[in-house]
Amino acid sequence: MRPFCLYYAFSFLPVAWSSSVTVYYQRPFGATTTASASGSAAAASYTGAAAYDPTVLIPPMPPNPAPPTTFFQQLSSAPVPGLSIPQAGYFFGFSVEFSVILQVLGANSTRLAVPFLNLMSNIQARGGSVRVRVGGNTQDTATLVSSLADHKMMEKEAQDTNNPTHTPALLYTDDVLYMLANISALVNVEWYLGIPLNDTANLRLGIAEAGEAILGDKLIGFQVGNEPDQYTLHLHRPASYGPANYSSDFGIVDAALRADSKVATVDGKLLGPSLSGQWQPQEMWDVNFIPDHKQSLAALSMSFYPNNNCAAVFGGPNATGAVVPQQIFASYLNHAAGQAIAANYISSTLLAQTSNLPFVMMETNSASCGGFPGVSNSFGSALWALDYGLQLAYSNFTTALLHVGGQGVYYNPFTPPPTNQSTFRDWTIGPIYYSVLAVAEAFGTSNQSRIIDLAMNGNNTFTPGYAIYDGAVLARLALFNYVSDSTGASAYTATFAIGGGATGQPNGTPAQVKVKYLLAPSVSSKDNITWAGQTFGSAFESDGRLTGTEQIQTVTCKSDNTCDIKVPSPGFALVFLTDTSTDAETYADVKTFPTTALTKTINTLTIDPSVLATSNGQAGANFIPARTSNGKKKTSAAARFLPNLAFVLCISFGVASVLWRTV
Ligand SMILES: *[C@@H]1O[C@H](CO)[C@@H](O)[C@H](O)[C@H]1NC(C)=O
Ligand SMILES: *[C@@H]1O[C@H](CO)[C@@H](O)[C@H](O)[C@H]1NC(C)=O
Ligand SMILES: *[C@@H]1O[C@H](CO)[C@@H](O)[C@H](O)[C@H]1NC(C)=O
Ligand SMILES: *[C@@H]1O[C@H](CO)[C@@H](O)[C@H](O)[C@H]1NC(C)=O
Ligand SMILES: *[C@@H]1O[C@H](CO)[C@@H](O)[C@H](O)[C@H]1NC(C)=O
Ligand SMILES: *[C@@H]1O[C@H](CO)[C@@H](O)[C@H](O)[C@H]1NC(C)=O
Ligand SMILES: *[C@@H]1O[C@H](CO)[C@@H](O)[C@H](O)[C@H]1NC(C)=O
Ligand SMILES: *[C@@H]1O[C@H](CO)[C@@H](O)[C@H](O)[C@H]1NC(C)=O
Ligand SMILES: *[C@@H]1O[C@H](CO)[C@@H](O)[C@H](O)[C@H]1NC(C)=O
Ligand SMILES: *[C@@H]1O[C@H](CO)[C@@H](O)[C@H](O)[C@H]1NC(C)=O
Numbered sequence: 172m173r174p175f176c177l178y179y180a181f182s183f184l185p186v187a188w189s190s191s192v193t194v195y196y197q198r199p200f201g202a203t204t205t206a207s208a209s210g211s212a213a214a215a216s217y218t219g220a221a222a223y224d225p226t227v228l229i230p231p232m233p234p235n236p237a238p239p240t241t242f243f244q245q246l247s248s249a250p251v252p253g254l255s256i257p258q259a260g261y262f263f264g265f266s267v268e269f270s271v272i273l274q275v276l277g278a279n280s281t282r283l284a285v286p287f288l289n290l291m292s293n294i295q296a297r298g299g300s301v302r303v304r305v306g307g308n309t310q311d312t313a314t315l316v317s318s319l320a321d322h323k324m325m326e327k328e329a330q331d332t333n334n335p336t337h338t339p340a341l342l343y344t345d346d347v348l349y350m351l352a353n354i355s356a357l358v359n360v361e362w363y364l365g366i367p368l369n370d371t372a373n374l375r376l377g378i379a380e381a382g383e384a385i386l387g388d389k390l391i392g393f394q395v396g397n398e399p400d401q402y403t404l405h406l407h408r409p410a411s412y413g414p415a416n417y418s419s420d421f422g423i424v425d426a427a428l429r430a431d432s433k434v435a436t437v438d439g440k441l442l443g444p445s446l447s448g449q450w451q452p453q454e455m456w457d458v459n460f461i462p463d464h465k466q467s468l469a470a471l472s473m474s475f476y477p478n479n480n481c482a483a484v485f486g487g488p489n490a491t492g493a494v495v496p497q498q499i500f501a502s503y504l505n506h507a508a509g510q511a512i513a514a515n516y517i518s519s520t521l522l523a524q525t526s527n528l529p530f531v532m533m534e535t536n537s538a539s540c541g542g543f544p545g546v547s548n549s550f551g552s553a554l555w556a557l558d559y560g561l562q563l564a565y566s567n568f569t570t571a572l573l574h575v576g577g578q579g580v581y582y583n584p585f586t587p588p589p590t591n592q593s594t595f596r597d598w599t600i601g602p603i604y605y606s607v608l609a610v611a612e613a614f615g616t617s618n619q620s621r622i623i624d625l626a627m628n629g630n631n632t633f634t635p636g637y638a639i640y641d642g643a644v645l646a647r648l649a650l651f652n653y654v655s656d657s658t659g660a661s662a663y664t665a666t667f668a669i670g671g672g673a674t675g676q677p678n679g680t681p682a683q684v685k686v687k688y689l690l691a692p693s694v695s696s697k698d699n700i701t702w703a704g705q706t707f708g709s710a711f712e713s714d715g716r717l718t719g720t721e722q723i724q725t726v727t728c729k730s731d732n733t734c735d736i737k738v739p740s741p742g743f744a745l746v747f748l749t750d751t752s753t754d755a756e757t758y759a760d761v762k763t764f765p766t767t768a769l770t771k772t773i774n775t776l777t778i779d780p781s782v783l784a785t786s787n788g789q790a791g792a793n794f795i796p797a798r799t800s801n802g803k804k805k806t807s808a809a810a811r812f813l814p815n816l817a818f819v820l821c822i823s824f825g826v827a828s829v830l831w832r833t834v
Pocket of ligand 8: 299618
């Protein structure tokens with residue numbers, strides 16, 4: 172195994188990212204009083220993979236004028252006009268680039284990546300199920316084959332030396348689909364897949380044939396082509412290719428599926444148009460995309476990244492137009508950021524409702540071409556993603572999927588360890604994974620949660636808030652503070668009342684409420700992020716389970732029927748207003764998974780028994796007893812076990828750089 176690992180690491184490094192990782196330097200310290208120095212020295216000399224980049228930016232100064240730090244918010248106990256359609260706990264899910272599934276999901280159908288199972292289990296416990304899309308740019312040329320050498324599940328086609336501009340395609344076997352099915356047998360994950368659209372004269376429908384047969388009701392639907400509005404830019408179609416041409420291509424796939432005796436169901440199984448911003452959604456509706464394909468549509472889909480880091484990644488260090496992360500950091504740290512994205516789709520989500528179709532953000536994240544160091548992997552990105560997700564829900568999207576690339580990107584919600592470190596280091600959980608946990612709890616498991624943007628605190632963009640009605644009951648509040656201020660002076664106290672007073676409603680303020688906080692020392696923090704007091708630790712510290720003791724605050728409301736909720740700067744509070752058994756649940760009994768194949772037991776297992784004692788319930792039974800390794804003991808706060816990633820990663824040595832390049 173070892174030589175394979177080294178070979179693999181060696182073979183992909185230069186192509187994939189050694190030339191594309193830009194190292195950004197912090198501005199000199201002292202420029203602001205709130206600067207955090209942590210990580211700066213490491214960042215300056217950092218040349219490793221983007222996913223573990225230690226760059227820490229300077230948090231923006233508190234805004235001037237500062238948002239008011241005390242304010243009153245009247246709430247209605249009865250549902251109000253303007254609420255979203257009913258949302259489910261699976262609202263926020265994941266989009267996994269096809270080329271990285273070996274690292275993220277598992278090596279094959281009998282070797283699943285245990286941390287991934289745990290990460291999905293956490294969300295299932297809170298939201299009932301998880302939606303995951305396997306696709307991305309690499310789906311459009313992926314080809315199902317009957318077998319590959321050495322029983323591999325996936326590999327990259329050999330480069331055609333006569334045609335150096337041809338992107339080698341992914342070849343995979345149906346074991347990929349058995350792997351997804353085996354994951355769904357353990358955790359409640361439902362899948363979106365994609366049908367390749369690079370060649371309408373020679374369609375490859377294998378993924379639909381095998382996907383339907385193997386995944387059954389765990390298959391949500393098939394995206395027909397990925398981002399067709401990029402096809403001419405990528406030279407996959409002539410310049411005249413437009414919305415009507417895509418709609419026609421969609422029809423060709425639809426007809427071929429209906430003619431395919433190996434495909435049973437096409438009605439309600441296809442997704443499109445998956446536009447990425449090059450064409451406006453209205454251009455697609457104007458060519459009758461919806462009525463022409465209504466019978467086959469599972470949902471309408473879109474993809475969007477609000478920014479891009481392409482100049483820095485592809486243009487080299489002197490690329491003109493390269494974005495300086497420090498300069499755009501602040502643009503993510505307010506409510507307007509998510510509102511601006513959602514606004515572009517509101518007429519389309521209304522159209523989707525009149526057509527009875529779900530509306531899915533198929534792939535999104537902070538910036539394409541990998542995101543920005545210090546931005547996409549900071550606590551600020553967690554607040555941004557959480558607010559953006561809730562804003563999409565308020566705007567009547569029905570699902571939004573955060574993209575997972577390879578080690579070459581900054582924005583991953585979770586990243587497996589690099590190949591040659593996989594025997595002794597574990598996964599890195601990104602800040603935006605915490606956002607997904609919080610959204611799952613905000614919507615819960617009823618499928619009946621409707622959300623409204625409160626335009627709170629005088630509609631101040633730094634202190635947004637939402638109210639969530641579960642069925643007919645006002646159940647939760649989501650309160651943000653984007654201001655980063657270590658002095659504490661920018662923490663705010665929101666005072667609210669439910670009904671009573673001049674509202675004409677009976678007083679509905681409860682005697683007490685429960686609060687879970689998402690916290691970190693500053694918006695630029697990478698580590699020390701906690702959700703209700705629990706954490707996944709720093710880089711390379713997680714097996715996918717939260718560690719530490721869950722902390723749920725109880726706030727006693729006042730005799731005047733108001734409640735005060737403090738929100739630190741920065742921070743997010745999820746306030747549970749009802750006392751039903753499903754609210755403010757503790758998740759002490761989340762199902763977790765042991766590894767099924769153990770190798771290299773030396774240097775790999777260091778479990779801090781005190782963490783085991785306080786971490787999620789049943790997990791202890793699955794764990795390998797703590798022992799002192801005969802090498803360097805990592806003093807990680809996270810409980811650790813061997814997810815057998817050495818195996819998972821090394822087997823993929825033949826799959827070259829495309830595995831880690833994405834978007
Ligand atoms: C996983 O998939 C394989 C097919 O390769 C199947 O034989 C096996 O029983 C499945 N289940 C588990 C738990 O591995
Ligand atoms: C998965 O990989 C392991 C290790 O090579 C192998 O033993 C097992 O048979 C593989 N499973 C399948 C279904 O190919
Ligand atoms: C589409 O992709 C497949 C797989 O890579 C390739 O064999 C085929 O030539 C491509 N077709 C076109 C028209 O590019
Ligand atoms: C797109 O459709 C138009 C109108 O039917 C046609 O003239 C044009 O050739 C098509 N372009 C492509 C690339 O298929
Ligand atoms: C970038 O610009 C600097 C300063 O002009 C120059 O010294 C350096 O060689 C350039 N690097 C590249 C890769 O072009
Ligand atoms: C979402 O849909 C509901 C129900 O149709 C509607 O009342 C509300 O205005 C919509 N929200 C937005 C932002 O369009
Ligand atoms: C892993 O590979 C990288 C790149 O080749 C190298 O710099 C690093 O030292 C290796 N780490 C270990 C622990 O072998
Ligand atoms: C919510 O929706 C999911 C997915 O459709 C379904 O499996 C689940 O049973 C629903 N839950 C309730 C409480 O209806
Ligand atoms: C809040 O501010 C946004 C952005 O300026 C604006 O679009 C919206 O109408 C405002 N809402 C209210 C209720 O004032
Ligand atoms: C962050 O966590 C590290 C351990 O992971 C700890 O040493 C450090 O004191 C923490 N910093 C803050 C500000 O809490």
